[in-house]
Each structure stands twice: as C-alpha cells, then as structure tokens.
Amino acid sequence: MTxxxxxYNRETIHQLEWPETEQGKYAKRYLLPxxxxxxxxxxxxxxxxxxxxxxxxxxxxxxxxxxxxxxxxVCSPYTHYVTYAKHELVLLQQPALERILAVLLSTIGxxxxxxxLNQTVHINNWLLSTNLYVNLTRLQLKAIVDYVSxxxxxxxxxxxxxxxxxxxxxxxxxxxxxCRFIPSRQIYLLPxxxxxxxxxxxxxxxxxxxxxxxxxxxQLIHPDELKKTDIPxxxxxxxxxxxxxxxxxxxxxxxxxxxxxxxxxxxxxxALRHIETGRIDAVLGYFNREGxxxxxxxxxxxxxxxxxGLYRMLSAVLIRLALEHGYLxxxxxxxxxxxxxxxxxxxxxxxxIYDQHLPRYRQWGWSLLGQVLxxxxxxxxxxxxx
Numbered sequence: 001m002t003x004x005x006x007x008y009n010r011e012t013i014h015q016l017e018w019p020e021t022e023q024g025k026y027a028k029r030y031l032l033p034x035x036x037x038x039x040x041x042x043x044x045x046x047x048x049x050x051x052x053x054x055x056x057x058x059x060x061x062x063x064x065x066x067x068x069x070x071x072x073x074v075c076s077p078y079t080h081y082v083t084y085a086k087h088e089l090v091l092l093q094q095p096a097l098e099r100i101l102a103v104l105l106s107t108i109g110x111x112x113x114x115x116x117l118n119q120t121v122h123i124n125n126w127l128l129s130t131n132l133y134v135n136l137t138r139l140q141l142k143a144i145v146d147y148v149s150x151x152x153x154x155x156x157x158x159x160x161x162x163x164x165x166x167x168x169x170x171x172x173x174x175x176x177x178x179c180r181f182i183p184s185r186q187i188y189l190l191p192x193x194x195x196x197x198x199x200x201x202x203x204x205x206x207x208x209x210x211x212x213x214x215x216x217x218x219q220l221i222h223p224d225e226l227k228k229t230d231i232p233x234x235x236x237x238x239x240x241x242x243x244x245x246x247x248x249x250x251x252x253x254x255x256x257x258x259x260x261x262x263x264x265x266x267x268x269x270x271a272l273r274h275i276e277t278g279r280i281d282a283v284l285g286y287f288n289r290e291g292x293x294x295x296x297x298x299x300x301x302x303x304x305x306x307x308x309g310l311y312r313m314l315s316a317v318l319i320r321l322a323l324e325h326g327y328l329x330x331x332x333x334x335x336x337x338x339x340x341x342x343x344x345x346x347x348x349x350x351x352x353i354y355d356q357h358l359p360r361y362r363q364w365g366w367s368l369l370g371q372v373l374x375x376x377x378x379x380x381x382x383x384x385x386x
Contacts, residue, residue, distance in 0.1 A: 003143040007062075007151060008052045010035050019057040023134060023289075027052075027059035029264040030126070039063075042257035043127055045072040045248070053123075055144060058134050063125045064152060065118050073249050074127050077117050077158065077351070080184065081369060082109040084249040092384055108372060115365025121148055121155045127251065128296040130187075130330055131161040132289035138173035145177055149357045156366065157354040163347045165189050166292055166328065171352065179352040180366060183373040186381040188336065188344035190329040192322040202343035209316035212309045213272070220317060221271040221280070226262055231255045234271065234283045238299035245302055246334075253297065261285060267297060270321070272313060282314045286321065293322055294330035311335075315342070336385035346385070348378060 008016045013035050018028040031052060039046045048063040048071070063075045073080035082105050089098040123144060124131050136144075148157055162171050162181070166189070171181070191197055198206075213220065226234075235255050242250040261267040267285035274281055281304060285297030295318060300310035319342065322329040331339050336346070353370075355363045 003055050003140045005053065005055045005143050005147050007147070008054070010050070013052060016052060016054060019054075019059065021057055024057065024059055026266070027061070030266050031059070031061055033260055034127075039127060042254060042260065043072065043074075044252040044254050046075060046127055046251065047071050048075045048127075053144065053148070055136070055140055058136065058140075060124050060144070061126060062148065063122045063127065064155065065120055065122075067116075067118050069113070069118060071118070072127075072251050074129070074160075074251055075120075075122055075125060077120060078109065078112055079249050080351075081117075081182075081373075082106075082112065084247055087247045087249065092380070104372075108368065111368060112365050115362055115368075117156075117365050117369075119155050119362075120158050121152050122158045122160060123148065124159060128294075129251065130294040130296065130332055132287070132292055132294060132330070133161075133167055133170060135169065135290065136173075138176060141170070141173045142177055145354055149354065153357060156358060156362070159352040160184070162350045162352055163187060163189075165345075165347050166330070171350070174352045174354070177354065178356050179354045180370050181350040181352055182366065182370045183378050183381070184349045184351050185333045186336070186346055186385070187333050187349045188331040188339040189347055190319065190322065190331055190339070190342070190344040192319065192327060192329055198343040202341065205342050206316050206319050209309070209312040210320060212313045212316075216308055216313070217275045218272045218281070218313060219275055221273050223262070223265070223269050226269055226271060228259055228262075230271070230280060231259045231262065233280050234258050234269070234297075234299075237280070237283045237301060238297055240302045241299040251296075258285075258297070261297070268321075269297065270317060272300075272310065272317070281308075282310045284314055284318055286318065288325070288327055291327055292330055293325070293327040294332065311338075340385075346382075348381065 018024050034050055039048055039050055047068050048065050051062040053060040053062055065075055068076055069078050071079055073084050086102055086105055089101055092098055235258055262269055267287050269285040271280045272282040282300035284295050286293050286295040331344055353366050355366055
C-alpha cells in the first residue's frame with residue numbers, strides 16, 4: 001500500500017493531526033515550540049527553515065537550507081566537513097600533516113561552495129549532534145525521496161547519523177534508492193543490554209569511576225529534582241565543554257532550550273551536585289528511541305582540577321543509566337581510548353545523500369567529498385581514533 005505522506009510548515013502546522021503515539025506526542029512537544037518561535041530562539045547558532053513531514057503515523061522533521069555557511073553543523077554540511085574538520089586537525093598532533101590537510105580542506109571548500117553544498121534538506125533532523133531513527137521501510141523511504149525531491153527540486157536530500165550497527169537496514173534501503181554515503185566521524189557504541197556482556201576490566205573501571213561520587217562528595221540529581229533556577233548553570237556547564245573546549249560549531253543550546261527539555265521531558269537531565277557547596281558541577285541529558293540512547297547535552301566545570309574526575313563520574317552515571325534500561329549507548333565521538341577501555345566499539349558514521357535529481361555540477365561536489373573522505377578521512381579516523 002502506498003504510504004500516506006504530507007508536509008507542513010509554520011503556516012500550515014495547525015492542520016496537522018499529531019499521531020497519538022509515543023513518538024508523535026514527543027515530536028509535538030519538541031517541534032511545536034521551534035515552529036512557533038523559530039529554531040534560533042532555542043539553538044542560537046542554528047539558522048534553518050523547519051518543516052514537518054508526516055508519513056503514515058510517523059513524524060519526521062525536515063530542515064531546509066540554501067547557503068548559511070556559518071551555520072551550526074547540524075544543518076550545514078559545509079560547517080561539518082570543512083570548518084569543524086579544520087578544528088579537529090589538532091587531534092592528529094602532527095603539525096606538518098595538519099598544515100597539509102588544512103590547505104586541502106580549504107581547497108575542497110571552494111569547490112563545495114561552487115557546488116552549493118549547503119542547499120540541502122536534512123531529513124529526520126532534530127538539530128542535535130546525533131539523530132536517532134524510527135525504522136522506516138524501503139517503501140516509506142522511497143515515498144519520502146520522491147515527495148521531498150519534488151517539493152524541493154533544487155536541494156540535495158541528507159540523512160545524518162547513520163551507521164552500520166544501529167541503522168543498517170535503513171542504509172541498505174537508501175543504497176537501493178541511489179544514495180551516496182559520505183563518512184562524517186568515528187563514533188563509539190556500547191552494548192549495555194546486560195552487565196555480563198561488558199569485559200571485566202570495563203566493569204571494574206565503570207565501578208571505580210562511579211565510586212568517585214561518594215569519594216569526592218557528589219550526589220546524583222534526577223530529572224524531577226532539577227528546577228528552572230538550575231538552568232543557567234546547566235547551560236554554562238554545557239558551554240564550558242562543548243563550545244569553549246571543543247568547538248563553537250557545536251549547537252549553542254540556550255536557557256530556553258534546556259528549560260523546554262526539562263519541562264517537557266524532551267531530555268532526561270541528570271546533574272552532579274557537590275554536597276558541601278550545593279553547586280551543580282556536571283550535567284548530562286539523554287534521550288532514547290527504539291532501544292538506543294544518546295546524550296546531546298553533556299558538560300562539567302572545566303575549571304575544577306582534572307583529579308576531581310567529573311568526566312569520569314558523569315560517564316559512569318551515563319553507562320549505569322544505559323545498563324538499567326538495557327539500551328545500546330551511542331557515545332558519539334571523542335575520548336576514544338577512554339570509551340574503548342570501558343567496552344565501547346568504534347563504528348564509522350555516515351551522511352546519506354540523494355542528489356540524482358540535481359545537475360551534474362551539483363552532484364560533483366558530493367562525489368568529490370565522498371571520494372576524499374573514504375580514501376583519506378576514514379583511514380585517518382581509524383588510525384588516530386578520533
């Protein structure tokens with residue numbers, strides 16, 4: 001049977017009958033405020049046009065962009081593959097190689113702009129570092145490709161956050177439909193369906209890290225214990241790690257976003273509060289979909305001594321939460337050796353691109369990017385484990 005499909009924007013969203021499913025209710029709580037006030041009102045470095053696609057009873061957010069080369073990487077391929085990639089070169093700790101690759105990225109960047117790389121519709125884009133997926137059938141995916149490419153004939157179609165461990169069937173379907181796969185980063189996945197499944201060393205390390213809470217005088221604060229007055233501190237902790245230490249290409253979640261996430265339970269927010277000072281020094285926020293969880297909000301007070309172990313404690317809390325629920329934990333990228341030591345396995349994450357309806361010169365940019373990253377990028381990711 002042909003899937004039922006419809007598209008809505010800010011002007012027509014009042015016509016949408018949101019599905020009375022768990023996914024539909026979550027999508028309504030999440031997406032309606034972003035449509036009403038704009039995504040930028042919640043994630044300050046995101047500029048995009050938000051649309052809602054309803055296929056059968058599944059809600060799929062779309063973000064539509066044209067240029068916006070200074071945009072956050074969650075809706076700007078140029079930022080992801082050029083600007084952010086340059087920031088990451090320092091991880092190689094090979095100055096000569098870093099200079100060569102920086103020149104290569106700048107050169108490729110010129111070609112990508114000429115090919116209008118950012119004129120893209122991202123499908124299932126929740127504007128987070130990692131998008132989790134509802135498992136769509138090949139028929140549903142084909143309907144989406146046909147429908148969206150007709151409505152946005154000048155845009156490439158993109159699906160971020162795909163990997164062979166958690167989205168293999170979707171990748172197979174997209175491959176059959178003619179998509180190309182562009183490597184994006186090396187990620188780490190931790191299967192936590194049962195404690196016995198983790199190596200003994202990993203279990204020991206996780207227990208040792210968790211024991212630091214008591215040793216260093218911290219208590220775990222649960223989502224229902226967090227107040228609106230805690231939000232500014234949570235924002236500062238996220239910013240300290242993801243924006244100030246890592247890269248300002250990451251999403252700039254503001255107080256409005258974090259309070260929305262808290263109030264509407266869009267994220268399960270946990271914090272570490274120091275018992276003596278009463279100050280919150282670390283925060284994590286996760287969400288889950290179809291047995292997989294990921295943590296778009298993660299941060300701690302980077303001014304405190306490393307010996308305090310805030311990253312270790314927060315990671316142990318996260319893993320314990322995954323163990324309690326039996327979720328597969330998507331740990332994103334970074335801190336490779338730390339995550340490997342605690343049982344995580346590496347996988348390559350891809351962005352699927354459909355551009356068969358575009359002119360040849362537009363396809364050339366994606367083709368070039370795919371060839372460079374598959375031949376140079378992936379071997380470097382695997383060798384240097386970043």
